Amino acid sequence: MSLVQPYSLFTDFDISLFKNGSHYNLFDKFGAHTVTIDGVKGTYFSVWAPTAKSVSVIGNFNFWQGNQHELLVRWDSSGIWEGFIPNVTHGELYKYRIESHNNGIITEKADPYGRLCEIPPKTASVVQDTSTYQWNDTAWMSYRKNKNSLDKPFSVYEVHIESWKKKEGYKNLSFRELATELVNYVAEMNFTHVEFMPIMEYPYSPSWGYQLTGYYAPSARFGTPDDLKYLIDEFHKNDIGVIVDWVPSHFPEDAHGLGYFDGSNLYEHPDPRKGYHQDWKSLIFNYGRNEVKAFLISNAVFWMQEFHVDALRVDAVASMLYLDYSRKDGEWEPNIYGGRENLEAIQFIKDFNTELYTRFEGIQTIAEESTAFTGVTTPTQLGGLGFGMKWMMGWMHDTLDYFSKDTIYRKHHHNEITFSLAYAFSENFMLPLSHDEVVYGKKSLIYRMPGDEWQRFANLRTLYGYMFTHPGTKLLFQGAEFGQTEEWNFQQSLDWHLLEFDPHKKMKAFVSDINKLYKTEPALYEKAFSPEGFEWIELNDAESSVLSYIRKGHNTENDLVIVCNLTPTIRKKYKIGVNSSKNLKEIFNSDLKKYHGSGIKNDNIIKVSKKGWHFKKYAALITLPPLSVVVFKHE
Structure with missing residues (x-):
């Protein structure tokens, strides 16, 4: 007999919005919410599992057995299972045990809307009380639109938290520790923004965070949700904007994740030509399914509303836009008009940008998009995708290729370094020297420069000088600011000891100063996209x-x-x-x-x-x- 009591946070209006894909505050309804009913403390659970025969909440409180706390399915064909479990409170571990109607398959899943997970490799979700965190960034939020707009300086320090700096014993710095060390460093270096590679929960560190299983949960590797709020608060108190990498393009097949959630292709597209990413061995969201679209847009809203995030950098947009992305003939199916564009994904992106820019003043969305798709940063009301900025991948490749050449040969490649201005104003471009350019045998930036040691450093300073005076906003990956010599290794700290040596120490001073120049000279930013x-x-x-x-x-x-x-x-x-x-x-x-x-x-x-x-x-x-x-x- 189930110990679950009938209870719901959903109204009929919520259900209607959910079904038609326009409910963008689903995190207030789905997941685990601690409540008190008739004086009894407990937790309300709700999960979407439309093909389930039964759904139970399992955890330490019932010895992980699925026959004690069976949720109740709603009568309205929404596919939502819900109920109140007394005496299950903050800090309890839980999963959903789901038996499928389709084939009797039983899955044990982490909560798609869970606010915290166990530290990997453990995989359970953790019940969280409603946050009582008191924000101290009222000033920043009131004038953010004047700091974060397209005619203001926008210089980004890209950070992978696991590898920026380690403690003794190679342990990760916590969000709270970063609130001192990283905030002070970014301020010292005069960057206007910090960008975190994905900080949502991910099971596998070699994915660098780009294979997510906990879209609503900051990674427990670094602390609690309130710890992350404290970190963002400290950045804002220092007038530094916070950008978070967001991954709506794919998700991993891990058993506890979103894949095959209720024994069916619930979050992923059922057609492998649209639902499986061969390059990344991961699943692709079904953008045409209303409930999935609402899940993703609600997630974007969640990070901006709950964590005061100032911008989302959207990963792998090109893979979403094209049905034939990284596929051979016969491995993809044209859209209804015979084209290669993924019409459902394009509509999702437009809806995502429309919702965020309508709801939040002074925010930005930034597309990592590597093709010539038109209108990426054109407003949705003018027919574009609606992003605020787009990474200028062509500039990045041409510039790094040019600077890697011996100086004696550069006169024969002069058009490579001038070509970017032929299209520099076709989109609102950000110039990225990102993590992707210092891995997989590409070498560090300093070792991609030709010549002896003096020339390497001079070349790198010249590259940065050209970058910071070129139209567009700027992004540097951690370590680039002091001439990190080794390729980036996600498993270890940056080589901070290099700052004991004059060339690296002075390179750091150069980057700090050119950031200051960029921030104080309006000619470098007021008409960056014109x-x-x-x-x-x-x-x-x-x-x-x-x-x-x-x-x-x-x-x-x-x-x-x-x-x-x-x-x-x-x-x-x-x-x-x-x-x-x-x-x-x-x-x-x-x-x-x-x-x-x-x-x-x-x-x-x-x-x-x-x-x-x-x-x-x-x-x-x-x-x-x-x-x-x-x-x-x-x-």
């Missing part, structure tokens, strides 16, 4: 491998003149055209000795001549240090 914010001075000086351009903001008095010398040759009296008759002053130079450079600079005010050059009204003669980026401003 062709009005960029003007070439000279893009065709391939023989010298020199680039020169002007960055512009709302006020012409803030215009910056930027010159990149991409070889070790010092160029004196290099002539550039400028738009203003006012004299120039050097305000930033990547070759300074404090950055481990040679110390060549433009000491004096640079006179501007009225004899024009480069189709500009005026001209100036400047000195270009070796392998450098120099930034000038008119007096």
Whole structure:
């Protein structure tokens, strides 16, 4: 006989919204919620399992036996099982034991809406009381729209929490410990945002967090949900935005996860041509199923509402958009119009972006999308997907390829480094030097640079200088800021001991300073996504491998003149055209000795001549240090 009592958090209206896929606060209804009924404390459980013959809650409180706490199925064909279990309270372990009508298969599943899981490799969910965390970021939330908008500086430090830094014994830092160490570091480095690779619960560390089993649960490796709130709070108190990687593109086949949840293809598409990802050996959500769409969009809402997250970076968008993604002929089926686009996934993405931008002021969504799909950052009301930004993968590949070449050959590849400006304003682009570029034999960024040690560091500073003065927002992966030499290893800490050595210490200082330059010069961010914010001075000086351009903001008095010398040759009296008759002053130079450079600079005010050059009204003669980026401003 079941010890479960009838009880429900669902209204008829909730059920209607759930069925038609437009209930985006499902986390308030589904899962485990501690409540008190008639003076008795306990937990209300609810789970969606439409093909189940029976659903029981199992845990230590019933010796993991499935015959004591059978949930009650609703009468309304919603497929929801629910009920109240007395005396099951905060901290109890539980799973759902589900017997399928289809074939009698019995599964034991973690709660899809569970707020906390056991520390992997254990797999049970953990009952959580309603959070009483008192946020202290009221100021940040009130002016977030002014810090997080598309005409403000947006420089992101990408972090993998397991490997950023380890304690003695190679233990992970907790959310609470990171609230001191990581927050202080990101503030010191002058980044405007931090981005966490997935921090939802994942069973397998080599997946780097991209194979999720607990979409609503911060990973217990690092602490509790309130511990994570404290970490985000501390970032906000330091005026640093928080971005979280979000993975709606696929999920793993682990027995306790979402796959084959109630003995049927519940969350995954039943057709393996749409429901199985061959590259990642994982399952693909059924975006055309209303209840699945509501599960995912509710999850996005959850992270922004409950954790005050400022942006979601959406993983592997290209794999969602195309039915033939990484598939051969015969392994995919065209859509109803004969095309390769996944129409259901596209509609899901539009609904996701519409809901978030409507509901939350000052947030952003960022697409990791590697194809030429049009309108990724066009608003949904204009027919686009509705993302705020998109990773500029073409810039990343072309730039790293160019900088890996010996400087003597760069003049033959000059178009590779200028090509990005041909399409730089077709989307709202973020320039990423991400974790994907320092693994699997690609080498660390510093070791992808050619030349001796001095030239490697000079090249890397030049790459960063070019990146931070190029239109678009910025992202650097952990370790890139001080010239990490080894490839990223998810199992171990960054090589912090390298900061004992001058080149690495000064590289760190350089990144901190160029972040500061980026944050304080409006010309570098106010028109980051508009062709009005960029003007070439000279893009065709391939023989010298020199680039020169002007960055512009709302006020012409803030215009910056930027010159990149991409070889070790010092160029004196290099002539550039400028738009203003006012004299120039050097305000930033990547070759300074404090950055481990040679110390060549433009000491004096640079006179501007009225004899024009480069189709500009005026001209100036400047000195270009070796392998450098120099930034000038008119007096």
